[in-house]
Amino acid sequence: MARLSNAKKRFLFYGGVLFGILALYAYQPNRFDLKPKPVPIPNPKVDPDSAKLFSPKARVLVVTAHPDDTEFYLGGILTKLAQKGAVVDEVVCTDGDKSYYLWENAAENRRVRRSEQVESAKGSHVRHVQFLGYPDGRLFPRQNVIDRIHEEVLKSNPDYVIAFDGEYPPRRYHRDHLNSGVAAFAAIKGTGVKWALLFATHAANYTVDVTDQWERQKQLIAMHRSQFSGEKLELIENMVESNANDDGERIGVSYGEGFHCVHLR
Numbered sequence: 001m002a003r004l005s006n007a008k009k010r011f012l013f014y015g016g017v018l019f020g021i022l023a024l025y026a027y028q029p030n031r032f033d034l035k036p037k038p039v040p041i042p043n044p045k046v047d048p049d050s051a052k053l054f055s056p057k058a059r060v061l062v063v064t065a066h067p068d069d070t071e072f073y074l075g076g077i078l079t080k081l082a083q084k085g086a087v088v089d090e091v092v093c094t095d096g097d098k099s100y101y102l103w104e105n106a107a108e109n110r111r112v113r114r115s116e117q118v119e120s121a122k123g124s125h126v127r128h129v130q131f132l133g134y135p136d137g138r139l140f141p142r143q144n145v146i147d148r149i150h151e152e153v154l155k156s157n158p159d160y161v162i163a164f165d166g167e168y169p170p171r172r173y174h175r176d177h178l179n180s181g182v183a184a185f186a187a188i189k190g191t192g193v194k195w196a197l198l199f200a201t202h203a204a205n206y207t208v209d210v211t212d213q214w215e216r217q218k219q220l221i222a223m224h225r226s227q228f229s230g231e232k233l234e235l236i237e238n239m240v241e242s243n244a245n246d247d248g249e250r251i252g253v254s255y256g257e258g259f260h261c262v263h264l265r
Contacts, residue, residue: 028100029137029175036171039203046205046261048195053160056085061158061193062126063149063184065139065176067096067117068224072240073199074162075124075217076210076257082125083213089156090121090129091149093139093180100137112226120223128156139176141166141183149187159194165201165260173200188264197259204258207247211254214244 052058060081064070070078070090081088096113099106114131121129132148139145153161164181177200185196197206210217218237221228228236247256 031173031175031178033169033171033173036202037168039168043203043205046263048160048197048206048261048263053195054080054084054086056087058084058086058160059156059158060086060088060160060162061153061156062088062090063093063152063161063163063180063187064090065093065164065174065180066136067092067113068120068221068227069164069177070117071120071124071217071220071224072236074257075220075240076213076244076255077162077208078124078126078220079213079216080208080210088124088126089152089158090126091132091152091184092117092129093132093145093149093183094134094136094176095131097136099135109226113224116224116226120220123220123223137176139179139183141179141186145179145183146186149184150191153188153191153193157192159192160197161188161193161195162197162199162259165198165203167198168201168203168260170200170202185262193264196262196264198262199257199259201258201260203260204247204250206261207251207256207258209248209251209253209255210244210257211248214241214255 058081062070062074062078078088095110097106097109098104118129130152132145134145161184163184164177166178166181166185169178181198188196217240221236221240222233244255244257247258248254250256250258
């Protein structure tokens with residue numbers, strides 16, 4: 001009986017530990033995909049009319065999950081679009097307050113991160129930034145989110161929408177990133193959008209050469225001082241540079257940004 005009792009105690013202890021780990025994983029928004037969706041076959045290279053994209057004729061809407069996503073993932077293409085005179089608007093789905101962490105000052109995060117995003121958007125000549133204000137870490141592609149993004153699509157009337165890839169995300173991803181991409185792709189259906197350029201993807205079929213824009217991208221990332229400073233800024237720059245090197249290799253350049261491009265009509 002004593003042995004059985006000890007076995008039960010061990011079972012309850014280790015079961016409790018396992019339950020705690022799973023509960024913590026479910027609570028926080030970062031995810032790890034043990035079996036990512038396979039890259040589509042075939043997945044030929046696509047040119048989303050680059051001559052028009054990088055020209056004053058282009059109208060572009062960028063949809064992201066958090067303040068700083070744009071500069072982290074898209075600083076190169078944003079700089080290139082600005083240099084070529086494209087008209088760019090931006091939608092940020094959440095308030096970036098990190099309130100799911102009990103030690104965070106949610107109200108201060110909300111204020112500071114919004115201010116930093118407005119500043120960095122001006123730095124990349126974004127025409128307008130719309131904050132939807134959904135809870136950070138708790139974004140889901142529900143109909144109300146889709147409808148709000150759809151409204152912004154109609155206002156902006158873009159030819160191109162740049163958003164997270166909700167179908168072929170990297171193995172490690174933030175749940176808000178995935179869900180903002182799913183919602184954005186649903187929101188552009190039936191509109192005048194011709195191309196969806198989906199980033200943070202493992203199924204890239206189009207890569208933008210951002211070698212000449214790399215130094216400016218680092219400056220844009222550094223504008224998010226509340227998130228990236230000191231050693232963390234250096235770590236983030238190295239991470240972004242490593243990703244840009246990997247994407248650049250695909251087309252034989254130093255730095256690139258990869259996208260899964262979908263032609264909508």
